[in-house]
Amino acid sequence: MSPDARPAPLMYVQGLRFLRNDVPVFGPLDFEVGRGEALLVQGANGAGKTTLLRVLAGLLRADAGTVAFDGRPAEALLRAETTAYLGHLPGAKADLSVVENLEYLCGLQGRRPNQSIEAALEVVGLAGYEDALARQLSAGQKKRLSLARLWLSPAPLWLMDEPYANLDLQGIELVNRMVKAHLADGGATLVTTHGAYAAPPVRTQLLELRRPH
Ligand SMILES: Nc1ncnc2c1ncn2[C@@H]1O[C@H](COP(=O)(O)OP(=O)(O)OP(=O)(O)O)[C@@H](O)[C@H]1O
Numbered sequence: 123m124s125p126d127a128r129p130a131p132l133m134y135v136q137g138l139r140f141l142r143n144d145v146p147v148f149g150p151l152d153f154e155v156g157r158g159e160a161l162l163v164q165g166a167n168g169a170g171k172t173t174l175l176r177v178l179a180g181l182l183r184a185d186a187g188t189v190a191f192d193g194r195p196a197e198a199l200l201r202a203e204t205t206a207y208l209g210h211l212p213g214a215k216a217d218l219s220v221v222e223n224l225e226y227l228c229g230l231q232g233r234r235p236n237q238s239i240e241a242a243l244e245v246v247g248l249a250g251y252e253d254a255l256a257r258q259l260s261a262g263q264k265k266r267l268s269l270a271r272l273w274l275s276p277a278p279l280w281l282m283d284e285p286y287a288n289l290d291l292q293g294i295e296l297v298n299r300m301v302k303a304h305l306a307d308g309g310a311t312l313v314t315t316h317g318a319y320a321a322p323p324v325r326t327q328l329l330e331l332r333r334p335h
Contacts, residue, residue: 129192129193130190130192130193131154131155131156131157131192132155132156132157132159132191132192132204132278132279132310133154133155133178133189133190133191133204133279133310134154134188134189134190134191134193135151135152135153135154135178135187135188135189136152136187136188137149137150137151137152137186137187137188138150138151138152138174138177138184138186138187138188138189139151139184139185139186139187140170140173140174140177140182140184140185141185142173146333147170147173147333148169148170148173148174148331148333149184149186149187150186150187151174151187151329153327153329155279155310155312155327156310157278157308157309157310158305158306158308158309158310158326159305159310159326159327160301160305160310160311160312160313160326160327161310161311161312161313161326161327161328161329162313162314162315162327162328162329163175163312163313163314163315163329163331164314164315164316164328164329164330164331165314165316165330165331165332166316166332167316168333169316169331169332169333170331170333171283171314171315171316171331172209172210172283172314174314174331175207175209175281175282175283175312175314176207176209178205178281178312179201179205179207179281180196180198180201180202180205181207189201191204191279192204203276203277204277204278204279205277205279205280205281206231206271206272206275206277206279206280206281207281207283208268208269208272208280208281208282208283208285209268209283210283210284210287212256212264212265212267212268213268213271214256214259214264214267214268215256216255216256216257217255217256217257218255218256219252219253219254219255219256220243220248220251220252220253220254220256220259220267221239221243221252221253223256223267223271224239224242224243224267224270224271224274225239227271227274228274231271231274231275231276231277232275232276233274233275233276234273234274234275234276235276237273237274239270239274240252242270242273242274243270245270245273245296245300246266246267246269246270246273246296246300247266247292247293247296248263248266248267248270251263261288262288262289262290262293264288265285265287265288265289265293266289266293266296269285269296269297269300272300273300278308278309278310279309279310279311279312280301280304280309280310280311280312281311281312282297282301282311282312282313282314283314284314284315284316285297285313286315301313
């Protein structure tokens with residue numbers, strides 16, 4: 123490797139496009155996100171932000187384009203290992219307790235080294251709610267449970283769709299602290315916003331989405 127050869131970015135996206143019923147939702151898009159970087163994905167309601175994150179998480183299939191992680195094509199296993207998706211919906215199992223939900227998810231996704239469920243609940247402000255059923259949580263507490271799942275995930279790339287929705291001021295600060303810590307730890311994030319909520323103070327790149335015509 124030559125001395126000034128750059129390592130491949132954590133995520134590299136080229137020509138990514140998504141059509142729904144033959145109508146373009148976004149793209150073609152080109153961008154990359156390196157470790158330690160946050161990309162703010164901004165756009166009006168319906169601009170395609172959620173769709174983009176779902177494509178990057180592997181929940182929807184793009185019509186065209188390339189996605190690579192650390193220079194390798196984003197096949198399913200690599201994508202699952204690399205990305206952690208925080209969606210609009212809580213995604214918790216309603217009749218399991220807070221701890222049972224996180225134990226179940228850690229079984230599926232693995233766990234960040236040296237991180238415990240108890241410590242994650244402390245970080246997100248849910249200490250004391252260990253045995254509460256997910257369905258008994260408020261909308262903001264459910265979001266905090268999703269944030270605990272993200273905090274426990276070993277995946278380096280967080281895909282955060284409107285992470286500030288339903289959160290109070292302390293919750294907004296919590297998201298910002300988590301993002302900062304994750305970036306400092308060599309991770310990266312994509313954060314969507316339509317501009318009405320807060321944005322992370324750590325923004326390093328901006329991607330504006332507009333509906334293609
Ligand atoms: N399941 C679906 N079936 C059909 N159309 C959909 C579906 N989900 C989204 N769309 C359409 O795709 C477009 C992009 O939606 P998307 O949810 O990605 O936008 P967004 O930028 O996240 O919007 P918001 O800020 O309102 O959350 C919109 O026009 C929307 O109506």
